[in-house]
Amino acid sequence: MRRGGTTAAVFLMAAALTACGSTVSGTSTPGEIDVRTLNVGKYATVPYHAHNDEIVPMFHVKRDIAAMRLADHVATAYDIDPRLKTGYWPYAITTGVLPEALGRRADLEPIAVRHKLAYGLETNGSDKSFSLSVGTDDWATKSAADETIVVSMVMQFPDADRAKLAAKEFYDADFAASPDNQPVTLSKYTGAHSYWRPGSPFLRTMLAHGSFVVAFLVSTPTANLDPLQALAEKSYETQLPMLDRFRPIPLIDVFQLRWDPDNLVSRTLADDDLTPRPSYSNRLVTAGRQGMLHFAKNREAAKAALAALNSDAFGMNEENLVARTPDAATARKIVADLTVPYEKVRVAAAPANVPNAACAETKNPRFKNSHFTCVVAYHEYVGIVSSAKIDDVHQRAAAQYALLANS
Numbered sequence: 558m559r560r561g562g563t564t565a566a567v568f569l570m571a572a573a574l575t576a577c578g579s580t581v582s583g584t585s586t587p588g589e590i591d592v593r594t595l596n597v598g599k600y601a602t603v604p605y606h607a608h609n610d611e612i613v614p615m616f617h618v619k620r621d622i623a624a625m626r627l628a629d630h631v632a633t634a635y636d637i638d639p640r641l642k643t644g645y646w647p648y649a650i651t652t653g654v655l656p657e658a659l660g661r662r663a664d665l666e667p668i669a670v671r672h673k674l675a676y677g678l679e680t681n682g683s684d685k686s687f688s689l690s691v692g693t694d695d696w697a698t699k700s701a702a703d704e705t706i707v708v709s710m711v712m713q714f715p716d717a718d719r720a721k722l723a724a725k726e727f728y729d730a731d732f733a734a735s736p737d738n739q740p741v742t743l744s745k746y747t748g749a750h751s752y753w754r755p756g757s758p759f760l761r762t763m764l765a766h767g768s769f770v771v772a773f774l775v776s777t778p779t780a781n782l783d784p785l786q787a788l789a790e791k792s793y794e795t796q797l798p799m800l801d802r803f804r805p806i807p808l809i810d811v812f813q814l815r816w817d818p819d820n821l822v823s824r825t826l827a828d829d830d831l832t833p834r835p836s837y838s839n840r841l842v843t844a845g846r847q848g849m850l851h852f853a854k855n856r857e858a859a860k861a862a863l864a865a866l867n868s869d870a871f872g873m874n875e876e877n878l879v880a881r882t883p884d885a886a887t888a889r890k891i892v893a894d895l896t897v898p899y900e901k902v903r904v905a906a907a908p909a910n911v912p913n914a915a916c917a918e919t920k921n922p923r924f925k926n927s928h929f930t931c932v933v934a935y936h937e938y939v940g941i942v943s944s945a946k947i948d949d950v951h952q953r954a955a956a957q958y959a960l961l962a963n964s
Contacts, residue, residue, distance in 0.1 A: 743786055877943070882939055908954040916947075
């Protein structure tokens with residue numbers, strides 16, 4: 558058996574060597590284009606840490622990274638009520654930057670410090686243009702009277718005991734801020750601390766859930782307590798099961814978190830050459846599909862597009878996005894279908910000489926005038942870039958393709 562196998566192996570090797578010596582007609586071409594020939598304008602085409610070690614953010618911004626991890630387990634207003642399609646912006650929560658929607662900062666920040674708030678996330682949405690504002694007494698108003706609003710706040714504390722104390726003390730401090738505040742009971746969540754001001758279409762509520770404090774500021778078109786209570790209960794009903802699937806990150810571990818472990822932000826086109834750091838205000842983010850939804854103005858369009866990408870790993874740099882899809886075929890299909898997280902108006906010209914690229918004129922509420930979006934694919938990666946000018950978005954698309962190739 559061994560001698561026969563050896564003979565067969567020699568025969569196959571000889572056949573292979575003979576085939577290697579044969580001549581095939583045609584002209585040889587490179588496997589990929591030379592990205593140095595693309596018109597990339599002013600944009601960088603190599604990763605920001607191409608010649609250095611991975612950037613390790615300073616400890617004081619590590620809480621932002623923890624908030625990015627938490628974001629994948631926080632419900633959007635659109636998840637709570639599909640009518641609430643319009644998102645505004647998420648924010649990281651720290652002891653020194655509590656959301657105004659939670660109550661009077663001067664009263665609440667000492668409580669957050671005392672009970673060692675680790676990190677948190679604020680996200681919001683509405684069925685209109687999000688006209689919420691918070692007055693000097695930290696009670697809310699809105700310019701669109703018929704608007705429905707949900708502001709969600711999820712905060713992690715070291716343990717369940719501290720979370721329970723923090724929720725009660727937040728409530729006590731803010732409830733005492735005005736004699737107009739009236740307590741409210743939620744029949745489905747009797748442990749929640751809730752209150753409103755009769756005549757005002759807002760309700761604020763907070764509940765300790767494990768080591769988390771979950772809070773909502775909700776508003777309905779009328780100053781009627783029944784729909785306010787129903788919206789608050791629906792908010793808890795949607796949020797709490799999602800949070801149960803999140804493993805809390807102890808504060809000591811927060812400071813060990815890596816920002817960009819999959820090198821997705823480093824693959825995402827940057828508008829400038831500044832060294833990036835994790836940031837909610839500048840949308841320098843790594844997150845999963847749910848986490849990215851918090852940044853969308855049109856949550857309905859974004860949810861459909863993100864589902865089509867079939868990815869749970871994203872990098873974002875301002876308006877630019879990179880997703881790692883399951884395979885190259887999926888990435889190419891995204892381009893073929895011109896899948897973008899905005900409402901499409903019409904197909905636009907694709908950038909010259911960029912393989913696997915397509916563009917569209919789109920509606921993005923952040924742009925007052927015309928807006929263009931291009932999508933490019935490189936292997937299993939998809940890049941999405943936007944601009945108010947077609948020439949600029951073409952340069953961005955070319956630079957994004959080159960950056961993916963150079964990564």
